[in-house]
Amino acid sequence: MDMLVAHPKPPRRSGMASRLKILVVEPDESRARMIIDGLAETGDPDITVLGGPTGLARRMTEIEPDVVLIAMSDPSRDTLEALSVASGFNDRPVAMFVDRSDDSTTRAAIEAGVSAYVVDGLAKDRIRPVLDAAITRFNMFKKLRNELAAAKVALAERKTIERAKGLLMTAKGISEDDAYAMLRKTAMDQGRKVSEVAEALVTASDLLR
Amino acid sequence: MATELHIGFVPLVDCAAVVVAKHLGFAEAEGLTLTLHKQPSWSALRDGVALGGLDAAHMLSPLPVAMSLGLGGLPTRVDALMVMSVNGDVIGVSNAIARKMRADGWPASFRDPRGTGEHLIRATDRRLRIGVPFPFSMHAELVFHWLGALGLKTPGELDVRIVPPPHMADAIAADEIDAFCVGEPWGSIAVEQGVGELVLPCSAIWSFSPEKVLGARHDWIEENPDIVRGLMRAIFGACKWLGAEENRLVASELLSRSDYVNVPATVIDRALSGRLVTRKRALGQTTERFLNFHASAATFPWRSQAAWIASNIAARIGLDRSDAMRTAKACFRSDLYRENLDGLGLDMPGASEKIEGALAHPTAVASSKGSIILGPDAFFDGTIFDPSETT
Numbered sequence: 272m273d274m275l276v277a278h279p280k281p282p283r284r285s286g287m288a289s290r291l292k293i294l295v296v297e298p299d300e301s302r303a304r305m306i307i308d309g310l311a312e313t314g315d316p317d318i319t320v321l322g323g324p325t326g327l328a329r330r331m332t333e334i335e336p337d338v339v340l341i342a343m344s345d346p347s348r349d350t351l352e353a354l355s356v357a358s359g360f361n362d363r364p365v366a367m368f369v370d371r372s373d374d375s376t377t378r379a380a381i382e383a384g385v386s387a388y389v390v391d392g393l394a395k396d397r398i399r400p401v402l403d404a405a406i407t408r409f410n411m412f413k414k415l416r417n418e419l420a421a422a423k424v425a426l427a428e429r430k431t432i433e434r435a436k437g438l439l440m441t442a443k444g445i446s447e448d449d450a451y452a453m454l455r456k457t458a459m460d461q462g463r464k465v466s467e468v469a470e471a472l473v474t475a476s477d478l479l480r
Numbered sequence: 481m482a483t484e485l486h487i488g489f490v491p492l493v494d495c496a497a498v499v500v501a502k503h504l505g506f507a508e509a510e511g512l513t514l515t516l517h518k519q520p521s522w523s524a525l526r527d528g529v530a531l532g533g534l535d536a537a538h539m540l541s542p543l544p545v546a547m548s549l550g551l552g553g554l555p556t557r558v559d560a561l562m563v564m565s566v567n568g569d570v571i572g573v574s575n576a577i578a579r580k581m582r583a584d585g586w587p588a589s590f591r592d593p594r595g596t597g598e599h600l601i602r603a604t605d606r607r608l609r610i611g612v613p614f615p616f617s618m619h620a621e622l623v624f625h626w627l628g629a630l631g632l633k634t635p636g637e638l639d640v641r642i643v644p645p646p647h648m649a650d651a652i653a654a655d656e657i658d659a660f661c662v663g664e665p666w667g668s669i670a671v672e673q674g675v676g677e678l679v680l681p682c683s684a685i686w687s688f689s690p691e692k693v694l695g696a697r698h699d700w701i702e703e704n705p706d707i708v709r710g711l712m713r714a715i716f717g718a719c720k721w722l723g724a725e726e727n728r729l730v731a732s733e734l735l736s737r738s739d740y741v742n743v744p745a746t747v748i749d750r751a752l753s754g755r756l757v758t759r760k761r762a763l764g765q766t767t768e769r770f771l772n773f774h775a776s777a778a779t780f781p782w783r784s785q786a787a788w789i790a791s792n793i794a795a796r797i798g799l800d801r802s803d804a805m806r807t808a809k810a811c812f813r814s815d816l817y818r819e820n821l822d823g824l825g826l827d828m829p830g831a832s833e834k835i836e837g838a839l840a841h842p843t844a845v846a847s848s849k850g851s852i853i854l855g856p857d858a859f860f861d862g863t864i865f866d867p868s869e870t871t
Contacts, residue, residue, distance in 0.1 A: 353642035
């Protein structure tokens, strides 16, 4: 039986000496790498990465992690959740770490989109640096992703503006600078972005072709 | 100015009530705007409700019970304001298991819980690996009840794997599970992908199981009585609308949108019409009351349903049964149901608890307006559950 609870167990380790074992469940390779880099700075943890839910239960038994890090949005969380209420995982129940005495960390973790499952009895001061590092890396990754998406949008807009300028130059026999000035003036008059005016022009010309 | 509410849901056909309440004017009529948030997992939905990001949610009926009993992550007192759907789950098996069952003489009947269960138990030498969406789910309870009644020692002789509903087809394709119990459309998706076969509607195990509830934090409910009243009335209106046969096709179109279930409307319609295709390219099989939103006082949160759930969970994990049943009963808010839906012209049952499993056929019982038709609510094995026996 691989589910359902949960006898409170005394902490098995006193804490200090042993290397912290961390399991990271993360299908995105670049994010996984980023998290590992962040965790490495917290000392010398023993880190294992798992790409998906396959074999999660088995790996949990093999590795006996102290902390499991997983994205809030990862559907494998339900599998982990079941393990957290399971008995028989080497008598080491894990539970999602929510520090209700420190709401700000919990909220920061949720906003960053990371959840940590922590073995019963692990001291808070050992969890905090790990969680802080994970939060930082998750946020960093999100920022990079957003920047990448923004760069893509900017590139697409630039292309559209180039096409719109070309259309105006051909249709009206004007210079590139004049074509751009025209787009900009129209945009200002209509309270729209240059890229939106360009987009409209390109769409219209495609339809009329 | 309409009040905005954030409502969580998991993409399933039975999230229909929140979608219909949002889009077809039921929320608006109560001065509410619903913003729906699709959740990647039941854990994420649970966290959203517990930590306040979500005001209310489409929830597995055992989830408020488990959370209120302090089980699983983020224990929080959560109430079930009303039931949003009755029945609607389905049992499926891998092609390999289906082949073994046929070779063993299984007649492939879709309405024989006893025969099909016995064949399924015999189909594998090792522990049967069965996927359910969450440890605290009607799916888990029904599987334990069904195979337990057929002699399997549950949960010990089962290998229960937790798989989010949209991943059930992948899990069976990857041979991680032999069978599953899941809400639609995800059983039908396994059929469409040719990786599994449906063998039993869960309504054949228990003919009236509360599947999803409208759940919210107890404190939030206490602090916002007017909003709660509006929300319950909107959801009730949506459930009533969903219960009318002529609205079926609009409902399947609405649910098929990418924001919601994101599956073709024709596949969603199978659950709404109760006409499931059990094998790829087979003809549909009609199941009465496969999924029920309204009939037989479907939305009434019976305290005895909560007690049944709590009694099972308590027995399995060793909690005090009476205490667990008492806590669970308190979180199924039949009191608020009576109070808030008064004046909508609906007939209220006279009692808030019933003997679960006692009605083999639709039966008239006492109600506020004289009598109301309830049931059937029988278990396949004739189990009778008396919610008062230990309290």
